[in-house]
Amino acid sequence: MFDDGEVLTENVAILAWVADRAPQGHLGRYRLLEMLSFIATEIHKRFPTYLMLPEDVREPIAQEILRWFRFAAGRLEQGYLFGKTFTVADPYLFQLARGAAELGFQLPEPLRDYIARIEERPAVQAALRREGLA
Numbered sequence: 001m002f003d004d005g006e007v008l009t010e011n012v013a014i015l016a017w018v019a020d021r022a023p024q025g026h027l028g029r030y031r032l033l034e035m036l037s038f039i040a041t042e043i044h045k046r047f048p049t050y051l052m053l054p055e056d057v058r059e060p061i062a063q064e065i066l067r068w069f070r071f072a073a074g075r076l077e078q079g080y081l082f083g084k085t086f087t088v089a090d091p092y093l094f095q096l097a098r099g100a101a102e103l104g105f106q107l108p109e110p111l112r113d114y115i116a117r118i119e120e121r122p123a124v125q126a127a128l129r130r131e132g133l134a
Contacts, residue, residue: 011044012036015088035081035089042068043096066105069097073110079117094118 001007008014012033019032043065050061072093075081081089097111098119107115118124128134 011092012040015092019088031082032087032089035087036092038068039072039089039092039096043072043093047096047099062105065100066107069100069105069111070108072097073108073114076110076114080114090118091124094124 008017015036016029016033019029046061046065046068050058050065053061072081078084080086081093094115097107098115101107101112101115119128125134
């Protein structure tokens, strides 16, 4: 909710608004929207289905989730999804990857390192404590 009472909803819209506070060059905004959409549609949307299914039939969905996590892990060579720059897409991927790890998903090494690196950030530590997750 903004100071004037207007409300903005939906993850991608809110994260795009936050990202627009610090523009990122020629295709930066659109690459960011591309990544936010990828995370939302290829990773995030599969979790409700995975969690609703009986455990004995979850494997195909789990493999799809892992496939897209592996793809995302390939983007982390320099630390974050956009190289050395931490963007609003990183906490989104972090939250999903951290949750997947807690569910027992065997994430690729770059994602495990990514989770640990982001968990070290003071703002993340404060948020995890506030939510009772640390």
